[in-house]
Amino acid sequence: ASLLVLHGPNLNLLGTREPATYGAQTLAQINQGLLALAQERGHHLQTLQSNAEYELIERIHSAVSEGIDFIIFNPAAFTHTSIALRDALLGVGIPFIEVHLSNVHRREAFRHHSYFSDIAAGVIVGLGADGYRLALEAAMTKLAEAKS
Ligand code: DQA
DSSP states (O other): OEEEEEEOTTGGGTTTSOHHHHOSOOHHHHHHHHHHHHHHTTOEEEEEEOSOHHHHHHHHHHHHHTTOOEEEEEOGGGGGTOHHHHHHHHHHOOOEEEEESSOGGGSOGGGSOOSSGGGSSEEEESSTTHHHHHHHHHHHHHHHHHHO
16 A cells, blocks of 8 residues: 655754654654555555645645555644644545654643544554554554455
């Protein structure tokens, strides 16, 4: 199957960005691990990080014609602001898992609300980079179930 991992704004800074909150791994390292795992299981995985809302929206739209079966999405700060990204995901109807490195519920009140959680297949928060791996495992399991 084809999977797409989307990373929102400022996640390009991972590794140096508030490491106590977001961990020491760089985005390249996280993506590498996901690519290796997907490949090992015979899946095709692509990744995109963008600081621009419209780029993420356009990527979600083009995911349909590309035949993307599942999206893993850390919307970063757009989690708490973006009706447009929510509508994009509803518009294409591709299932997705929402991931946050930090435990947003232990942080500022404005991080407690997500525009995505109620329409996500699942949500993983607070487990650091491992959250992406767990999301990928869950997505691959769901895709295998859907096929059988
Ligand atoms: C984040 C949490 C968001 O509140 C924050 O704006 C981010 C990263 C996380 O992965 O913990 O940029 O999505």
